Amino acid sequence: MLDHLALGAKPLETxxxxxxxxxxSPAxxxxxxxxxxxxxxxxEVV
Structure with a gap:
C-alpha cells in the first residue's frame, strides 16, 4: 500500500x-x- 500512497502527492508544507x-488521501x-x-x-451494506 505504501507505493500507492505516493499517488503523486506533493509535500503538504508547500x-x-x-x-x-x-x-x-490514504483512502x-x-x-x-x-x-x-x-x-x-x-x-458494503451492513
Missing part, C-alpha cells in the same frame, strides 16, 4: 489549504490497491 484538500491509495487487485471498492 501547498495552500485548498491544494492540500485536493491531494490523494484513495486503498481504493487504487483494491482496484489493481480486481476487488470491489463499493461500500
Amino acid at each position: 501547498l495552500t489549504p485548498a491544494q492540500v484538500r485536493s491531494q490523494p 484513495d491509495a486503498v481504493k487504487a490497491l483494491l482496484t489493481k487487485q480486481g476487488k470491489s471498492t463499493a461500500p
Whole structure:
C-alpha cells in the first residue's frame, strides 16, 4: 500500500489549504490497491 500512497502527492508544507484538500488521501491509495487487485471498492451494506 505504501507505493500507492505516493499517488503523486506533493509535500503538504508547500501547498495552500485548498491544494492540500485536493491531494490523494490514504483512502484513495486503498481504493487504487483494491482496484489493481480486481476487488470491489463499493461500500458494503451492513
